[in-house]
Every structure is written in structure tokens, then in C-alpha cells.
Amino acid sequence: MMKSNVAEILKSGTVLQEIALKGWVRTFRSNRFIALNDGSTINNIQCVIDFENTSEETLKRITTGAAISIKGTLAESQGKGQSVEIQVSEIEILGDSNADEYPIQPKKHSFEFLRENAHLRVRTNTFSAVMRVRSKLSFAVHKYFQDNGFNYVNTPIVTGTDAEGAGEMFRVTSFEDNKAPVTEDGEIDYSKDFFGKETSLTVSGQLEAETYAMALGKVYTFGPTFRAENSNTTRHLAEFWMIEPEVAFMDLDGNMDLSEDFIKSVLNYVLEHCKDDLAFLDQRLAQEEKSKPQAERSDMNLIDKLKFVVDNNFKRVSYTEAFDILRNSKPNKKKKFQFPINEWGVDLQSEHERYLVEKHFKCPVILFDYPANIKAFYMRLNDDGKTVRAMDVLFPGIGEMVGGAQREERYDVLVEKMKAMNIDEKELWWYLDLRKFGTAVHSGFGLGFERLVQFTTGMGNIRDVIPFPRTPQNAEF
Numbered sequence: 481m482m483k484s485n486v487a488e489i490l491k492s493g494t495v496l497q498e499i500a501l502k503g504w505v506r507t508f509r510s511n512r513f514i515a516l517n518d519g520s521t522i523n524n525i526q527c528v529i530d531f532e533n534t535s536e537e538t539l540k541r542i543t544t545g546a547a548i549s550i551k552g553t554l555a556e557s558q559g560k561g562q563s564v565e566i567q568v569s570e571i572e573i574l575g576d577s578n579a580d581e582y583p584i585q586p587k588k589h590s591f592e593f594l595r596e597n598a599h600l601r602v603r604t605n606t607f608s609a610v611m612r613v614r615s616k617l618s619f620a621v622h623k624y625f626q627d628n629g630f631n632y633v634n635t636p637i638v639t640g641t642d643a644e645g646a647g648e649m650f651r652v653t654s655f656e657d658n659k660a661p662v663t664e665d666g667e668i669d670y671s672k673d674f675f676g677k678e679t680s681l682t683v684s685g686q687l688e689a690e691t692y693a694m695a696l697g698k699v700y701t702f703g704p705t706f707r708a709e710n711s712n713t714t715r716h717l718a719e720f721w722m723i724e725p726e727v728a729f730m731d732l733d734g735n736m737d738l739s740e741d742f743i744k745s746v747l748n749y750v751l752e753h754c755k756d757d758l759a760f761l762d763q764r765l766a767q768e769e770k771s772k773p774q775a776e777r778s779d780m781n782l783i784d785k786l787k788f789v790v791d792n793n794f795k796r797v798s799y800t801e802a803f804d805i806l807r808n809s810k811p812n813k814k815k816k817f818q819f820p821i822n823e824w825g826v827d828l829q830s831e832h833e834r835y836l837v838e839k840h841f842k843c844p845v846i847l848f849d850y851p852a853n854i855k856a857f858y859m860r861l862n863d864d865g866k867t868v869r870a871m872d873v874l875f876p877g878i879g880e881m882v883g884g885a886q887r888e889e890r891y892d893v894l895v896e897k898m899k900a901m902n903i904d905e906k907e908l909w910w911y912l913d914l915r916k917f918g919t920a921v922h923s924g925f926g927l928g929f930e931r932l933v934q935f936t937t938g939m940g941n942i943r944d945v946i947p948f949p950r951t952p953q954n955a956e957f
């Protein structure tokens with residue numbers, strides 16, 4: 481009884497060893513062959529039942545989804561499709577699964593159907609592969625930063641500040657329904673609320689991370705963030721995980737280098753450590769592509785795409801250069817963009833980002849030096865007075881993967897900016913303190929973890945790369 485899970489057994493492949501294993505039945509055919517999965521790998525192990533010595537009742541209870549425990553011997557397989565199998569000497573049904581009611585039948589289910597059964601969908605090949613890759617990716621995130629001298633900092637979930645100034649926050653309150661006290665002006669009196677002020681779920685840990693960078697030098701956050709934006713797209717969640725490094729004495733060029741090196745490193749890690757799952761997801765995507773019209777099919781498979789990103793430099797382009805490319809582009813001239821590109825200063829929409837990445841450059845692109853008035857207050861103003869040291873990393877099929885900036889480290893400039901953008905200086909007194917005491921050039925970025933998982937696994941909808949997606953009108957489970 482040496483090996484304890486399917487992944488280890490298949491890897492060792494040593495026949496004649498005694499095996500004890502617990503897992504779930506994927507399929508059971510000919511009253512003899514169980515495909516058993518225990519979650520340790522995408523691969524099932526075939527368990528061959530000695531049906532003459534197994535009771536009728538037990539055989540009936542071996543149904544898709546049932547939890548079982550088996551003992552037996554590993555043997556070379558006679559059949560096709562696997563090199564080894566387990567000759568079962570003992571079987572015990574641990575948990576029955578009523579075949580008529582079990583939603584996860586051994587057939588293809590739509591992702592919509594599986595989303596409605598998010599508590600069970602991880603029992604399918606696709607979702608178990610995605611979630612194992614997600615787990616390995618998050619380990620790779622920590623590994624990258626820990627190996628490079630960063631400190632992991634846990635920034636608050638409940639906060640009084642809107643870091644992005646976009647007003648898309650979920651309120652946190654302990655007031656009971658309709659019982660919130662009001663001030664003389666009839667406004668809700670948050671001074672009487674739990675925290676004595678108005679509080680919300682954080683949209684980003686950046687501002688607090690900056691305070692730590694200004695003492696620990698290199699820090700990163702990796703935690704949940706929340707946005708009450710009513711975006712029903714394949715790339716938006718109301719609750720998602722963000723990775724935010726922040727580094728003292730680093731300028732925008734260093735920030736671009738860091739984001740590129742970081743992304744390549746974590747992709748390399750999963751290419752190395754998730755081979756079976758990526759091979760499966762690669763096949764899955766190839767099947768999906770086949771059902772698309774020729775013109776929309778990608779000319780690279782999933783693993784090639786990942787290797788392409790790892791092996792090639794990201795293209796670095798200023799907003800102004802990108803603006804010119806877009807203005808002179810065919811779709812703009814033929815009025816194919818929903819938002820035409822006419823005047824310098826317009827915000828780029830995902831149709832523009834995708835044109836740049838997928839049609840024009842055909843590789844990940846880092847756009848930098850955006851117009852000041854379409855970006856957040858904390859970004860460093862350039863000498864031209866109209867652009868800021870912002871950067872967005874754009875990915876094929878995803879659009880914006882990373883948003884970051886060199887931060888405004890000059891007290892006076894920052895205060896001016898906050899005034900102009902109606903950001904409450906009193907609320908952010910502590911953030912301004914950083915510019916009063918030992919201020920320094922510093923930069924950082926935020927990477928949406930689910931978008932990274934999406935790119936890595938080739939999944940089309942962000943709701944399918946997080947266990948229990950939170951989106952408008954949906955917080956089941």
C-alpha cells in the first residue's frame with residue numbers, strides 16, 4: 481500500500497504493487513471496468529472488477545459519481561487506452577450517486593448548464609483541469625515574487641477609500657434594513673455605523689501597498705477585489721483576485737520590465753508543471769475552434785500561444801503611436817469601430833485594444849503614456865503636462881491583462897491633481913504623508929488573476945475560471 485493517488489500511481493507505473501485508492505466513478509461499463517478519478521490528475525485509472533465475486537447489489541451501486549474505495553494490484557493493461565490498470569480484489573461503496581438524478585452525466589454538457597451546477601462542475605475534465613492550473617498559477621505567482629525579494633502584504637478588504645476613483649464600490653454596513661440613522665440634512669449618518677464612517681469592499685489594494693513599498697522596498701498583494709460595475713462581459717467579474725506588486729525606486733520602464741518578466745515566468749511554470757492538464761485544454765480548445773467559421777479560427781493552438789508569449793518580446797507602444805495606428809486603420813476608415821478614433825485623448829475601447837494586439841502587432845502589447853484625463857489620479861504627470869506614466873498590458877483574446885503606472889511622488893503635483901479630480905484630500909491624508917516623508921519614485925501594477933487563468937487555459941468566459949463567479953444578478957453558492 482505505497483502510492484496514495486492516481487497521479488502518483490500512473491507516474492510510477494510499477495506493476496504488481498498493492499494499491500489502495502479512493503475516488504469517484506466516472507464511468508462503469510460491461511459490469512467490469514471502472515474509470516476512477518480522484519482529482520489528482522486529469523487521467524482516470526481503469527479498475528477491473530472481478531464481477532463473478534462481486535455481489536449484484538454492489539455492482540448496481542457502481543454508478544457515475546459514486547465515491548468508492550478499492551484495493552487491488554497494479555497490472556499491465558490488456559485493453560487499449562491505458563498502459564496499466566488495477567485488478568480489484570476489494571471494493572467498498574462509500575457514497576452512492578443516484579444515476580437518475582446526478583446532473584453530471586458522462587457526456588458533453590454546455591458551460592451554461594455547468595455554471596448552474598457550479599458545485600458539481602469541477603467533477604468534469606475541463607473544470608478540474610482549469611482549477612488545477614489555477615492553483616499552480618497562484619503558486620507560481622507567490623514563487624516569482626518570493627524568489628525575487630518581494631514581501632507579501634495583505635491589504636484591507638474593507639476600506640473607506642475608492643482607490644480607482646470610479647465609484648464602483650459595494651457598501652459595507654451593519655445598519656439594519658430601513659433603520660439607518662439620518663443626519664439633520666436627511667443623509668444616512670455613517671458616523672453611527674460600525675466603523676464610524678462610510679466603508680466599502682476594496683477595488684484595489686494599491687494605495688495601501690504603496691505605504692508598504694515605501695518601507696519594505698518591494699511588496700506584492702494577491703487578494704480578492706470587488707467592483708460594482710454592471711459589465712456583463714466574458715472578461716468582467718464583480719469579485720476577482722488581483723495581483724499588485726509595488727516597488728520603491730522603480731520607474732515606468734522598470735515596471736514594464738517587471739510585468740513582462742513576471743507573466744513569462746508564471747506561464748513558464750505552468751508549461752512545465754501542468755503538462756497533462758494543458759494538453760487536455762489544448763485539445764478542448766481545438767475542438768471548440770473547429771465549430772467556428774474559418775475566418776474566426778485562431779491559427780495557433782493553446783500551448784503554441786503560451787510558448788509564443790514566453791519566447792517573444794512584448795511590443796511597447798505609446799498611446800500617441802497607438803492612436804495614430806488606430807486612426808489610420810482600415811476598420812476606422814471604413815467606420816467599422818463602434819467608437820470611432822478621431823481625436824487624441826479618447827479612451828481606448830476593447831475593440832481598439834484587440835485590433836492592436838490581434839490584427840496589427842499580433843503579440844502582447846504594452847501601451848504607455850496615456851492622456852492624463854482618462855486615467856486615475858495617482859499616476860505621474862509627464863513633462864508635457866497632458867500625459868501620465870500609465871501602462872496597460874494587452875493580450876490577444878483577453879484585452880487588458882494589466883493596468884499600472886509610475887506613481888505621482890511629488891506632493892504639490894499630487895494635491896493639484898486630486899483637487900482637479902475631486903478626490904478628498906482629507907480622506908487620503910495618509911497617502912499624502914508618503915509624499916511628505918521620504919518620498920521617492922515608485923511604480924506598480926495590477927494584474928487580474930482570472931484574466932491570466934483565462935489566457936492560460938484558453939477558456940472563453942471568465943466565469944469558467946473562478947470556482948463560484950459573482951456577476952450582476954448572480955451570487956449563487
Ligand code: 4AD
Nearest residue numbers: 684686716717720724881882883884924925926928
Ligand atoms: O486597471 P485596474 O483597474 O487597475 C487598478 O486597480 C490599479 N490600482 C492596479 C495597480 O496599479 N496596482 O485593474 C487592474 C487589472 C486589470 O488590468 C484587469 O486585468 C483586472 O484588474 N480587472 C478585472 N478583472 C476581472 N473583472 C473585473 N471587473 C476587472 N476589473 C479589472
Ligand code: MG
Nearest residue numbers: 872880882883
Ligand atoms: Mg485598467
